[in-house]
Amino acid sequence: MEKGMAHIISGLGDLEERIRDLREIILANLVMLSEIPAPTFSEAARMEFLVNRFTELQLLNCSTDEVGNGLGIIPGETGDRNILIVGHMDTVFDAKVDHTITVEPHRIIGPGVGDNGLGLAVIATLPLVLQHLNIKPKSNIIVMGSAQSLGMGNIRGLRFFLDHTDLPINAGICVEGVKLGRISYSSIGMMRCGISFSVPEQYDWTRFGAVGAIVTINDAINRILEIPLPKRPKTNIVLGSISGGTGFNTIATQASLKFEIRSESGRMVKNIGQKTEYIAHEVASHSGADVDFRIYAQRRPGGIPFSHPLARTTREIMKALDIPQRITPSTSELSAFIDKKIPAVTLGLTNGENLNQMNETIDIEPIFKGVAQLLGLILAIDGGHCDESK
Numbered sequence: 001m002e003k004g005m006a007h008i009i010s011g012l013g014d015l016e017e018r019i020r021d022l023r024e025i026i027l028a029n030l031v032m033l034s035e036i037p038a039p040t041f042s043e044a045a046r047m048e049f050l051v052n053r054f055t056e057l058q059l060l061n062c063s064t065d066e067v068g069n070g071l072g073i074i075p076g077e078t079g080d081r082n083i084l085i086v087g088h089m090d091t092v093f094d095a096k097v098d099h100t101i102t103v104e105p106h107r108i109i110g111p112g113v114g115d116n117g118l119g120l121a122v123i124a125t126l127p128l129v130l131q132h133l134n135i136k137p138k139s140n141i142i143v144m145g146s147a148q149s150l151g152m153g154n155i156r157g158l159r160f161f162l163d164h165t166d167l168p169i170n171a172g173i174c175v176e177g178v179k180l181g182r183i184s185y186s187s188i189g190m191m192r193c194g195i196s197f198s199v200p201e202q203y204d205w206t207r208f209g210a211v212g213a214i215v216t217i218n219d220a221i222n223r224i225l226e227i228p229l230p231k232r233p234k235t236n237i238v239l240g241s242i243s244g245g246t247g248f249n250t251i252a253t254q255a256s257l258k259f260e261i262r263s264e265s266g267r268m269v270k271n272i273g274q275k276t277e278y279i280a281h282e283v284a285s286h287s288g289a290d291v292d293f294r295i296y297a298q299r300r301p302g303g304i305p306f307s308h309p310l311a312r313t314t315r316e317i318m319k320a321l322d323i324p325q326r327i328t329p330s331t332s333e334l335s336a337f338i339d340k341k342i343p344a345v346t347l348g349l350t351n352g353e354n355l356n357q358m359n360e361t362i363d364i365e366p367i368f369k370g371v372a373q374l375l376g377l378i379l380a381i382d383g384g385h386c387d388e389s390k
Contacts, residue, residue, distance in 0.1 A: 005313070005385045008376055009320045016321070016372035018133055022125060026367065029053070029124045031103060034110055034117030037095035040153040043068055043145075046089050050124055050145045057127040059143070067160040068147035073140055074127050076382075081139035082167045083381050085126065085374075086158055086333055087119035087175040088149035092356050107363050114352040114362045118177030120145055122349060122371055129371065137382040142167065146333060151192070154297035158336040171310065171381045172344030174333045175374065178355060180366045181323050182348035184330035185311045186303025187338050188262050189269040195220055195280045196256040196292040213255035214244045216287045221257060223279045227272060233264035237272065258296075262331075266300050299331050302338040310343045310386040317376040321369050343386070347374060 038046040047070035054062040054072030062072040070089070091112035093099070101110035101117075110117075123143045130137070147157035162169065176182065197213045197220075221239065229235045237259060244255025261276070263269045277293045284291035304311055318325050330346050337344035349370030352362035380386050 002385065004383050005316075005380060008379045008383070008385075009316065012317065012320050012372050012376050015133065015375055016368050019129060019368045019371050019375075022129060022132060023368070025128065026121055026125050026371075027103065027108070027364070030108065030113065030117050030121035031101045033120045033124065034101050034113050035099045037093065037097070037099055038090050038112075039092075039094055040090040040150050041148055042095060043089040043147045046120070047145060047147065050089070050120060053124040054127070054143065059127055065160065065164070067157045069144055069157045069161055071142060071144035071161075072127075073142050074130065074137075076137050076139040076141065078138045079140050081170045081382070082142055083137075083139050083378060084142045084144065084169050084172045085123060085175060085378070086144045086146050086172065087116050087123050088157075088333060089116070089120060089145040089147055090150050090153060091115065092150060097358070106365065107361050109359055109361045111358050111360055114177035114350075114360050115355055116175075116177050118349055118362055118367065119175040122175060122374065129375070133375070135375070135379070137378065139170070139382045140167070141378065142169075149333060152296045155333055155336045158333045159339070162336055162340050162342070169340075169342050171386060172337045172342055173374065173377060174330075174337075174344065174346040176332070176346060176348050177362060178350060178352035179326065179348040180350050180370050181318065181326045182346065183311075183314055183318065183325055183327050184332070184334055184346040185308070185314070185344070186329045187299055187301060187331060187335040188264055188329040189266040189301040190297070190299040190331045191261045191269050191273045191295060192258070192297040193261065193273065193276060194256060194258045194292075194294045194296060195276070196254070197284060197287070197289040198292075199253040199289050212251040212253070213289060214252040216283060216289050217242065217244060217255040217257055219287070220280055220283045223283065224259070224276055227275055229272075230268070233268055235261075235263035235265070235268050235272070237261050264301055269298075299335045300339065303329070303334070304343050308343065309388060310345060310381070313380045313386050314345050314347070314377055317373055317380065321373055321376075323369060323373060343388070345377070347377070349374070
């Protein structure tokens with residue numbers, strides 16, 4: 001291990017302890033951000049809070065853009081490199097949901113605290129953390145809350161930023177609230193699809209086989225499950241949600257299915273996507289229902305290899321902090337970096353449970369180790385220890 005990297009590794013324990021001094025600020029930012037509703041496409045209020053935080057800490061270029069991203073720049077001493085730290089602002093919870101957050105001695109409970117309230121809180125507090133620890137990176141650190149990331153948002157915010165920024169991005173770090181130990185530096189191929197069947201008003205219920213939309217969607221599901229999936233490349237179909245009907249005594253006139261196709265092969269994703277579309281239209285033709293097949297989001301497989309200095313250094317930092325590693329491919333913001341051939345990783349900050357449920361819960365104690373992990377990686381990238389030439 002190089003001397004510079006060894007010095008960073010040896011100082012990680014001290015960083016973790018000193019970060020505890022900012023415990024109340026991190027948690028306050030977490031509560032305030034999490035209590036601002038931010039369903040996908042409606043993140044403006046949360047973005048405004050984040051940018052105000054950046055402005056209070058006197059970051060450069062505190063701003064938003066046409067898509068609704070919020071960002072600021074922590075200027076580096078030389079500024080010849082740019083590191084982008086990003087966390088998505090949107091959540092799966094509707095604005096009508098009660099967003100009250102409960103803070104207990106050892107955990108925090110509430111919708112979106114782990115996905116991604118904590119990630120945003122750490123990004124909002126990062127300038128103060130660097131100042132408190134007297135860390136002065138040579139590189140510019142761009143901190144950003146990305147908009148329109150989840151579901152039908154399809155990572156639009158980060159994609160827009162990377163498409164339009166004049167700043168060359170040397171490396172990226174995607175910050176997620178949970179789970180500590182998560183490390184992703186590759187993306188699998190993915191396609192998110194929706195099938196909706198509806199019975200037209202003039203439908204002839206006396207025709208043979210008239211069954212309603214729920215049975216029709218069930219037929220489609222059975223056909224989708226019969227699609228042969230290879231073991232290599234690894235491929236699966238995740239049936240995410242199904243809805244339809246209105247009550248006990250009424251034949252359902254509408255039903256819908258949302259599902260996700262995942263594979264290590266982009267071609268396999270495309271082929272299975274075509275098969276599911278054919279199935280939807282064939283089932284509709286048999287039942288007489290109208291069908292709507294939509295593709296909401298797509299990802300291409302790719303990323304940096306296991307041996308890349310950024311991936312290797314991230315693992316070394318986690319090992320030094322005694323963080324159990326869970327290496328998994330990602331379908332998050334990492335995909336946008338991969339499309340631009342920018343080396344990047346996704347990190348988790350703490351442990352949690354009940355993700356994307358109203359009682360979503362995260363542990364407080366591991367947060368400081370998670371932030372120390374993030375700082376160690378920033379220092380390593382800033383020092384050139386994650387460059388491929390190394």
